[in-house]
Structures are given as C-alpha cells and as structure tokens.
Amino acid sequence: MQQTFTTTALATILGGLCISSAIAQSSLPDPAATDPQKLGWMQGFPPAPDKLVQFANGSSYQFPRTRWSFSHSRELGPTANVWHGAGHAAVLPQALQSLDDLRFKDGKNTEIRWADMLANTYTDSVLAMHKGKVIYEKYFGISKPYLPHIAMSVTKSFVGTLAAMLAAEGKINPADPVTKYIPELKDSAYADATVRQVMDMTIGVQYSENYADPKAEIWDYARAGGLLPTAPGYSGPKNFYDFLTKLKKEGEHDQAFAYKTVNAEVLAWIVRRASGQSLSDLMSERLWQKLGTENDAYFAVDSLGTEQGGGGLNLTLRDMARFGEMMRNGGQFNGQQIIPQEVVADIRKGGDPAKFAQAGYKTLPGYSYRNMWWVGHNAHQTFEARGIHGQRIYIDPVAEMVIVKFSSHPVAANGASDPVTYRAFQALANHLMK
Amino acid sequence: MQQTFTTTALATILGGLCISSAIAQSSLPDPAATDPQKLGWMQGFPPAPDKLVQFANGSSYQFPRTRWSFSHSRELGPTANVWHGAGHAAVLPQALQSLDDLRFKDGKNTEIRWADMLANTYTDSVLAMHKGKVIYEKYFGISKPYLPHIAMSVTKSFVGTLAAMLAAEGKINPADPVTKYIPELKDSAYADATVRQVMDMTIGVQYSENYADPKAEIWDYARAGGLLPTAPGYSGPKNFYDFLTKLKKEGEHDQAFAYKTVNAEVLAWIVRRASGQSLSDLMSERLWQKLGTENDAYFAVDSLGTEQGGGGLNLTLRDMARFGEMMRNGGQFNGQQIIPQEVVADIRKGGDPAKFAQAGYKTLPGYSYRNMWWVGHNAHQTFEARGIHGQRIYIDPVAEMVIVKFSSHPVAANGASDPVTYRAFQALANHLMK
Incomplete structure (x- = not known):
C-alpha cells in the first residue's frame, strides 16, 4: 500500500513527515487498505523487516506506518510522564446513539454518511459527548481506549x-x-x-x-x-x-x-x-x-x-x-x-x-x-x-x-x-x- | 561529589555503569552527600550544564547521577508501557511501625540501626509488609510513590x-x-x-x-x-x-x-x-x-x-x-x-x-x-x-x-x-x- 501511495505521488515524504500541498480527497489512498491492523506493523518477535516501524530510519513518520506510530510514540523515543493521579477515574456517563447513518452534505454537495466521513479522514478513534454524556465512541485499527x-x-x-x-x-x-x-x-x-x-x-x-x-x-x-x-x-x-x-x-x-x-x-x-x-x-x-x-x-x-x-x-x-x-x-x-x-x-x-x-x-x-x-x-x-x-x-x-x-x-x-x-x-x- | 568519588578511585565508570571489584563499605562515598535532591540533577529550564543527566554522553549511568536516572529511565530512551488496567487500585492496608531504631549486628559485628542501613546502602525507597499490612514505607532523594x-x-x-x-x-x-x-x-x-x-x-x-x-x-x-x-x-x-x-x-x-x-x-x-x-x-x-x-x-x-x-x-x-x-x-x-x-x-x-x-x-x-x-x-x-x-x-x-x-x-x-x-x-x- 505504501508503494502505491508513494508512486501515485499523492504526497511527499519529507524529513519523515507526510506532506502535500493541494490534494483532492478523492485521490487519497483507500483508507481501509491502510488499516494498521491489517498491514501488521510491528507484529511478530521480531517483526518481518518490511513490517518494522523505526525511528532511526525515519519510517515511523511515513504514512501508512503513521497509522501505527501515532499510537506508539513512547516506543520510539524518550518521554516525560504526566501522572494521572491516585484518585478514581471520573465516570463518563454513557447514552450511546447509533450515528453511523447520520447523513450530511460534504464540501462538494455530495451526501455522505458519518461512518464514511470517519473512514475517509483516516480516523483512529473518535468520541462525542452531548450534555455531559458519551453518545458515540469508536476505536479503529490498532487504537484502544487505554492507548495514548x-x-x-x-x-x-x-x-x-x-x-x-x-x-x-x-x-x-x-x-x-x-x-x-x-x-x-x-x-x-x-x-x-x-x-x-x-x-x-x-x-x-x-x-x-x-x-x-x-x-x-x-x-x-x-x-x-x-x-x-x-x-x-x-x-x-x-x-x-x-x-x-x-x-x-x-x-x-x-x-x-x-x-x-x-x-x-x-x-x-x-x-x-x-x-x-x-x-x-x-x-x-x-x-x-x-x-x-x-x-x-x-x-x-x-x-x-x-x-x-x-x-x-x-x-x-x-x-x-x-x-x-x-x-x-x-x-x-x-x-x-x-x-x-x-x-x-x-x-x-x-x-x-x-x-x-x-x-x-x-x-x-x-x-x-x-x-x-x-x-x-x-x-x-x-x-x-x-x-x-x-x-x-x-x-x-x-x-x-x-x-x-x-x-x-x-x-x-x-x-x-x-x-x-x-x-x-x-x-x-x-x-x-x- | 562526583569528582571526589572519581578521584578516590572507589569505583570505575566503565561503559557507563558504575562498577567495582572489592569495595569496603567504609570507603564508599558518603550517601547523604549523593542525595539527588541536594545535588540538583536536572533542575531548571534548562538545567545547568553540570547538572545534566543525559543518555547520549553516558552520564545517565554514572554514579551519583544514577540516583536521579534510576527513577527517570523513560526520559532517557524508548519504552513500552505495561498498562495498570481500568479497575481501582488494590488497597494496601497500613499498620505503620517506627523501625528506624531497630538495631542489629552488621557483617563486622558492629551494631547498626535500620535507618542507617537504609542510608548506607543508598536506598531510594523501601517498603515492608507484615501479614498483608504495610508496616514501613519511605521515599528518599527524588523518589516518589508514583514514580517508577x-x-x-x-x-x-x-x-x-x-x-x-x-x-x-x-x-x-x-x-x-x-x-x-x-x-x-x-x-x-x-x-x-x-x-x-x-x-x-x-x-x-x-x-x-x-x-x-x-x-x-x-x-x-x-x-x-x-x-x-x-x-x-x-x-x-x-x-x-x-x-x-x-x-x-x-x-x-x-x-x-x-x-x-x-x-x-x-x-x-x-x-x-x-x-x-x-x-x-x-x-x-x-x-x-x-x-x-x-x-x-x-x-x-x-x-x-x-x-x-x-x-x-x-x-x-x-x-x-x-x-x-x-x-x-x-x-x-x-x-x-x-x-x-x-x-x-x-x-x-x-x-x-x-x-x-x-x-x-x-x-x-x-x-x-x-x-x-x-x-x-x-x-x-x-x-x-x-x-x-x-x-x-x-x-x-x-x-x-x-x-x-x-x-x-x-x-x-x-x-x-x-x-x-x-x-x-x-x-x-x-x-x-x-
């Protein structure tokens, strides 16, 4: 997938970060094909050479490896901890709604579903609250509720x-x-x-x-x-x-x-x-x-x-x-x-x-x-x-x-x-x- | 303090780790003088050059900087997290005792106090439990209960x-x-x-x-x-x-x-x-x-x-x-x-x-x-x-x-x-x- 992405010149990998000047949404790589779970980054002991995500060679900042590395910064370099404290977590009350079929017009006046918007914007996780209650919460790819x-x-x-x-x-x-x-x-x-x-x-x-x-x-x-x-x-x-x-x-x-x-x-x-x-x-x-x-x-x-x-x-x-x-x-x-x-x-x-x-x-x-x-x-x-x-x-x-x-x-x-x-x-x- | 320690040849800094073959307890540096809080490692923004503890130059593995770095590994390199989970912490019941004056004979048949043993062995923190209850818990230097x-x-x-x-x-x-x-x-x-x-x-x-x-x-x-x-x-x-x-x-x-x-x-x-x-x-x-x-x-x-x-x-x-x-x-x-x-x-x-x-x-x-x-x-x-x-x-x-x-x-x-x-x-x- 990475090769396809690179050769189509949709974006330039520069200094490690994925960039682009003027990209049309329609010409971006298929988000589903860049799912980090499917692509198997860093799976295995050791991972296969083509499944590695590393800091030293700059690959940790290259899409689609970023779909893994954005949730694993800690494993790639030194960090300082922000302690959560000794108390109990504040409960987030839930009143879940099914929003996936919420429809709206996108920038080109085409009708689009909420769920498709999430996929098309390469969402790793999303949570919506209304009047203090969680109404929607989703984790995609390798994202997890406890993973920063x-x-x-x-x-x-x-x-x-x-x-x-x-x-x-x-x-x-x-x-x-x-x-x-x-x-x-x-x-x-x-x-x-x-x-x-x-x-x-x-x-x-x-x-x-x-x-x-x-x-x-x-x-x-x-x-x-x-x-x-x-x-x-x-x-x-x-x-x-x-x-x-x-x-x-x-x-x-x-x-x-x-x-x-x-x-x-x-x-x-x-x-x-x-x-x-x-x-x-x-x-x-x-x-x-x-x-x-x-x-x-x-x-x-x-x-x-x-x-x-x-x-x-x-x-x-x-x-x-x-x-x-x-x-x-x-x-x-x-x-x-x-x-x-x-x-x-x-x-x-x-x-x-x-x-x-x-x-x-x-x-x-x-x-x-x-x-x-x-x-x-x-x-x-x-x-x-x-x-x-x-x-x-x-x-x-x-x-x-x-x-x-x-x-x-x-x-x-x-x-x-x-x-x-x-x-x-x-x-x-x-x-x-x- | 570091200089004193080095010049007295009590130990050799080798490959970054403090080592020694046969060291008499009495010839070790005064533990109180190596307190990382007093020595001010990594204090200030930025710390003074002589107060820095860094990985790249090997100083993070040099005593007495180790008295700081052993509690700050995360800030010195990449790490993998062991998540503590979503549940509440298991309570550690307390029945604290004053043990500092507990006396015993050391290896040379000299009477020594528990508190002095802690200092002389460069203790950063110590906790004792008896029959499931915490009877003693102390943090020294820059140690804290929440700091790994x-x-x-x-x-x-x-x-x-x-x-x-x-x-x-x-x-x-x-x-x-x-x-x-x-x-x-x-x-x-x-x-x-x-x-x-x-x-x-x-x-x-x-x-x-x-x-x-x-x-x-x-x-x-x-x-x-x-x-x-x-x-x-x-x-x-x-x-x-x-x-x-x-x-x-x-x-x-x-x-x-x-x-x-x-x-x-x-x-x-x-x-x-x-x-x-x-x-x-x-x-x-x-x-x-x-x-x-x-x-x-x-x-x-x-x-x-x-x-x-x-x-x-x-x-x-x-x-x-x-x-x-x-x-x-x-x-x-x-x-x-x-x-x-x-x-x-x-x-x-x-x-x-x-x-x-x-x-x-x-x-x-x-x-x-x-x-x-x-x-x-x-x-x-x-x-x-x-x-x-x-x-x-x-x-x-x-x-x-x-x-x-x-x-x-x-x-x-x-x-x-x-x-x-x-x-x-x-x-x-x-x-x-x-």
Missing part, C-alpha cells in the same frame, strides 16, 4: 491553557516582555515581543511551517528536538532551547496571526520558568490529577528532557474528552472548578479575527486564535484545539457537544479534511439540537 | 514467573529444546539447550557478566539493546535478537549455575513466541491488571521495540510490593488467584544448590536459582528477586514478611550490600515474630 495517541498541535492548547491559568494567578503577565521570563531570548526574534503576542501567535519570526518546503525551519526544529533522526555529523542545535535562542526576526510583531510551532515552545518555556515546574509535572498537578483521568499522558522530550510543547503530547481519547468537557463547562468537571471560569471565557472571547484573516486559512472563515486555541466566532460559539493529521477537540457550547478525534491522515495540514469534518460536526450538532 | 524506578535484574523474576505460568498452561514445555520456540538460535550456544536450562541459568555460553572487565560481553549486549550509547561508526548488533543469535557455546549446559543476563533475554523471547504477545502486553494482562496496581510499569526497549527482559522493567515501589505479597500468598492477591499456586510452589522448591554453589557467591550460601528467582533454602524459606545496585523483592514466608527496596548503590554487584541488608531483613523478621 499523539495529539500533535492540540498540545499547544494545553500549553496555552496552562499559561492562561498562570496569568490568572498573576504568575505570568501577558503584557510583559518575553525576556522578563527568558533572558536567553534577548538576541532572538523574541527580544521585543510580549508574552501576549506569543500566546496569540502574532510574532514576526523567520520560521516556516510550510511542510511542502524541505528547507522550512519546521524540519530544523524537529531535528533539534530529536523528533526526527539526524544525519551522521549533524552539527545543528541539539535541543529546543538551543534552537529557539537562534531564531531571527522577520517582519513585525502584532500585525498578523502567523501559525508557527516555535511560539508554543517559547510559551512552554515561559510556563516552566513562571511555575518552576516541568510541563509534565504542572499538567499533572493542575489538570490530569483533577480531571479524574484514567491514564497517564506523556510528552515527547528532547535530549535535555524538555517536553515538546508544540506537539509532543500523547493522551487517551477519553482523557482528552474529559478535558474538552471541562472546557465546555467553563472549567468545571469531576465535581470541582479545575480552571477559573475567566480563563475559559478569555479563550472563548478569541483573538482578533482581522489579524487571523491575513493568514488566509480558507477552511477557517471568521476565526481567530487566542491562548493557543482556535475560536470560530460563529452562531455556535465553537472553539477548538487542532493538530496536524487530524487531531481535534471540537467544542460546541450551543449544542452542548464535545467531539474529540484522533486520526492519521496522510496529509499533515487539516485543510485536507476540514471541508468534510466541519460539516459532519455541524450536522451532528444540528441533529442533537432537534 | 528501574528494577534491574528483578525484571528477570517477572519474566521467569510469566514463563512458569505459560509452562503450567502447557504453552511452554521446559523439557523442550529452545530451538522449538526460537529456530533462529539453531547456530548459537542455545542450539542444544533446553528451556529449563535457560529458566534456571545453567547454560554454557561465552558471555561474561563481569562488570570489572571492559571486554565483558555484558557491554556488547547493552550496546546492542540501545541501553548504552554507541561510538560513531558502531557496526555491532543493533538489537537484542541480533546479539542473542550470535552467542557461542562455552563449556556444557546443565553443569553449573552461571548468572548471565542473556538467558533472561532468551527466555523473554520464548515467552513472546509462546504467548503471541509482547512482554509488556502479557505482563499487563496476566499481572498488572489483576494485581490492582496503581500505576503503569514500563520496559526499556531496543530499536525494534523489544523489551529488555534481563533488566529493563521500571515500576513503582507499591506495585512491586503488591506483586511480592501475591507471591508470598501462593499467587493470591486482590481477591483472586492471579498465578497458579503450583507456579509459586515450583519457584519456592528452588533449583539445585550443588549447581548453584559452583558459582561461588559468598553472600548466598546454600542458595539456588529457579525460574529466575533466588531461593534461600533456609529456615525462613526465603526467596527473592535481586537486581544490581540494590533492587530487591525479599519474601520471608515464615515471618509473613515482604520487603521491597529500590537503591542506587554505586557498586553494581549486590555482594557489596548483602552483608548488611540480609542481616537487616533477618533482624526485622525476628522482630516481627516476637
């Missing part, structure tokens, strides 16, 4: 939430210069930036997130953090901090939203300095232990043990649902106020849609970005955490609905699946509000 | 127990040749060995576990499994299986006990083939989910994702206590028969003390080795799991006592601490039987 999946940039929303919590406590002042917390950034692009600009990603920094460009700095970042293997004799930065301090300014701050993962790493650094805790310890103490999570989460870490705040969080679907449900409920869950209501309100308020519009996201009209969350500014007041290859926390306060979804879409950019997933989520919201 | 610690060769006893369970089910026949399960070993030392010989470590194989010899195969094994960094251009075996298939015979099988970690790796391979499961999945299903553990355990894995069955298990102290208590109770714990009583009986029966005696362990008179457990054949019918640098499950059925202990002793071989720990454990047993 990589959240990619959904990670950023956790970092942004922790930062906003520290801001509410006065431990971070968003109006302060970044260098108040991280003097090491005084000669970098962040020398004259504020924490707020970092939180809302309006930083002018020479750093490209364009997965289609082999020279984009996203690859240098990944190599520095140990997320991709390096060639023999590699002499670049060997950890996240080292990479961040060398970033140069490009343009001006505060002019436009520009989605750049390094901002999340800078914010994670600020969060650590302001709290005096590692990201994993802070997240355990402030969120994971209080949410009544079932399982530990974990972060990929670099050679210094620094968590990848831009995309390295791995967690189970149900625990992500608990977090999403807590956000929907203004910070309340498991019988307690876990984060202040004003923190959730500040996120939902959103950033500046005019600044956001300059980034040109066709699938996100009228959106803004605030505290590392994506805010819809629509009738349903939706707000979201989004990660490449189809990771999602979608919160619809009006429909009292939360959808969490893990995927291993061959295309990194969510623009490839947004046209169908948004329509599906809106259709479900409308169905539930009937 | 590396178990070193205590791992082998888990592998041996799982193998004995499969044998009881008829999935493994110990009388069978190893090659029935692992044909790949047909040209190795194991070509004419039986599974029983592997389980009891009476294999004639050219492999030295002598930590004092820089050319000992233990170092080649560690490099093959990714447990130690390799030099640029390294061309040796790149995973455990590759290393095992190349081992050559030396002497005859079944003549004498010879403690060689590779036998545990071979047994782990047999266990995977016979069960069709990874070691981590099997251990989760058969032990961790049933014991009512509080936390996930995890294994260090090689580049193929293969667990280090010889020493790579990391687990929390309390969960190790649950396992030990289950063994003391003939396989019963948490309201169920977790492993068959005959499996425990077979372990307690022990191996052949005459074969064991040939290995010349001065601190283990009259002992034998069976199913990867150390059996005392003494009046208290003690049996134990033992790991280098002071890892221990000590079960005394007569005193109805279980002691679990994690340590980061600068000397690998437990002969360095046995004279005092055995006397301490026996003194506690006598105290409890009064």
